[in-house]
Amino acid sequence: xxxxxxxxxxxxxxxxxxxxxxxxxxxxxxxxxxxxxxxxxxxxxxxxxxxxxxxxxxxxxxxxxxxxxxxxxxxxxxxxxxxxxxxxxxxxxxxxxxxxxxxxxxxxxxxxxxxxxxxxxxxxxxxxxxxxxxxxxxxxxxxxxxxxxxxxxxxxxxxxxxxxxxxxxxxxxxxxxxxxxxxxxxxxxxxxxxxxxxxxxxxxxxxxxxxxxxxxxxxxxxxxxxxxxxxxxxxxxxxxxxxxxxxxxxxxxxxxxxxxx
Numbered sequence: 257x258x259x260x261x262x263x264x265x266x267x268x269x270x271x272x273x274x275x276x277x278x279x280x281x282x283x284x285x286x287x288x289x290x291x292x293x294x295x296x297x298x299x300x301x302x303x304x305x306x307x308x309x310x311x312x313x314x315x316x317x318x319x320x321x322x323x324x325x326x327x328x329x330x331x332x333x334x335x336x337x338x339x340x341x342x343x344x345x346x347x348x349x350x351x352x353x354x355x356x357x358x359x360x361x362x363x364x365x366x367x368x369x370x371x372x373x374x375x376x377x378x379x380x381x382x383x384x385x386x387x388x389x390x391x392x393x394x395x396x397x398x399x400x401x402x403x404x405x406x407x408x409x410x411x412x413x414x415x416x417x418x419x420x421x422x423x424x425x426x427x428x429x430x431x432x433x434x435x436x437x438x439x440x441x442x443x444x445x446x447x448x449x450x451x452x453x454x455x456x457x458x459x460x461x462x463x464x465x466x467x468x469x470x471x472x473x474x475x476x477x478x479x480x481x482x483x484x485x486x487x488x489x490x491x492x493x494x495x496x497x498x499x500x501x502x503x504x505x506x507x508x509x510x511x512x513x514x515x516x517x
Contacts, residue, residue, distance in 0.1 A: 325376075378414075394421060400451045
C-alpha cells in the first residue's frame with residue numbers, strides 16, 4: 257500500500273501488502289511532533305489525492321501523453337511536492353502495470369501506453385526540479401546487468417537531488433566490471449543498484465565480489481528493485497550490503513553533502 261501523510265502530503269513509502277497499490281493515509285514523523293489531528297479539510301484533501309491517483313491511472317490506460325503536464329500541475333495544486341508526485345503516484349503505477357503485464361492481464365501495447373505517460377511526467381517534473389549540478393556525485397545509481405527498466409533509478413536520482421545529495425545515474429544495466437571501473441575512477445562512496453529478476457542474481461554476486469576487492473576503499477552497496485520486494489528469502493547474503501526499497505534507509509547510507517569546487 258502507498259503511504260501518505262494526511263497533513264503535509266508527503267510520500268511516506270510503501271507497506272505490505274506490496275501488491276495493493278491503494279492509498280493509505282497516516283501522519284509523518286514531522287507532523288506527529290505538532291500533535292495534529294485530522295480535520296474535515298484534511299479528509300477532503302485525502303479524497304482529492306485518491307481522485308488524482310484514479311485520473312493518473314485512467315490517463316495511463318488511455319496512453320494520453322498530452323495530459324501529463326495537466327496531471328503534474330494538478331498534483332502541485334494539491335500541495336504535493338514535485339518529486340512525491342513521481343514517487344507516490346507514478347512509481348507505484350508502474351509497479352502495478354508491471355505486475356499486471358506479468359500476469360497477462362494487460363498487453364504489451366497497454367504497458368507501453370502507461371509507460372509513455374509516466375515517462376513524460378518524469379521529464380516534466382525533472383525539468384521543474386532543476387537539480388543542483390554543483391553537488392559532487394557521491395552516489396552511483398545503476399541497474400544490474402540485464403535490468404533494462406530505467407524509470408525506477410531515474411526517480412531515485414531526482415529524489416536524492418531533492419534531498420541535496422549529488423548522484424550519477426547510468427542506464428541501461430551495466431556489467432559488474434564497468435560499475436567497478438566507474439566507482440574507482442570517480443570515488444563513489446555509495447553504489448545503489450536495482451535488480452528486477454532472479455536471472456540477474458549472478459551479476460549481483462559478481463558485483464559484490466568486485467567491490468569487496470577494493471578493500472578499505474569499498475563503497476556501501478545498496479540493492480533495491482522489484483526483486484527485493486518479492487524475493488527476500490531467495491536473495492544472497494552479503495556482509496556490508498543492504499537490501500532495501502526504503503528511500504530513508506538509502507539516505508542514511510549516503511555520506512555528508514560535498515559541493516564541487
